[in-house]
Amino acid sequence: MSSSDSHRARSTQHTIVGIDPGLHRTGYAILSEHGGTPKLRDAGVIRIERQEPLHVRLAELSEGVDAILKEWRPDAMTCEELYSHYRHPRTAILMGHARGVILARAAANGLKLLGVSATRAKKTLTGHGRATKEQMQRAVAMALRLPVLPEPHDVADAIAIGLCGLLIRREGALVGGSGAER
């Protein structure tokens, strides 16, 4: 393979990062697609100490996300959308703080963004918008042919969100489409 072929192979092998945002635990998953088959390349949790003041926790989250983006260089991010009917509005606002920091790092690293609601992720992967956590874990394991169920839940959720991103991009909705979040 010539170097230009190699370059083309890399540039067409899109990598996506799925994020399940949180102020204490943020799940992430790195996924790519090879010949139409999704492949899980990495997944984990960014943990932030609860004792730190809010702004310090947000800076740590920003650095944690940045390190993952610089290591894996995905070209797009799907980040779970926050729903506005949280029981405690204060929680929704604080979650917004965390998600804002994550999205800013996505843009700073040149990623495209696609918001995916938890309901859409569930429906895309299981056919049911109200799938249980265990149903989601099984669907994710099946789609990726994983030998075991992904654990913990926030990692499974991040994988599911990343898988949705792959599917949505396959539909061509990502680039300039109506899927981009505003």
Next chain:
Amino acid sequence: MSSSDSHRARSTQHTIVGIDPGLHRTGYAILSEHGGTPKLRDAGVIRIERQEPLHVRLAELSEGVDAILKEWRPDAMTCEELYSHYRHPRTAILMGHARGVILARAAANGLKLLGVSATRAKKTLTGHGRATKEQMQRAVAMALRLPVLPEPHDVADAIAIGLCGLLIRREGALVGGSGAER
């Protein structure tokens, strides 16, 4: 003045940045205190284009805040707290995105953070928690002996929030006190 005196003079002349956060317009004010007298050193608005995707706007806001912090090197930030009874919960969540980005830059630049609610800022400056925008503008102008009322409103609000920070720090509540936001 010897160089060590000069160093001490700088290190005791605390500078604070007051922020009125927003996704389209973020007001800021740089304030310092000289012998108990607050002094306004700079104020303005960071404007972000509405047409850009959300994550790009957040990255621009992050850069805008960072540039101001690096220029003025304040040691503390007061950033208006978001109240959880917005008419539209989605608005509160989006405002949370913007505020999260701002707070993360504060921590990355080593600033202390003190959250100030709009009600507290109004009460501190005018004695009334429900002061009108014009009352706030007049109170700010009086406290800083400004020859004209500060305009626009988001700049006046940022100045008011910064002034609150100066007052709260004078009370000794900032460093390790109960005022730190968690």
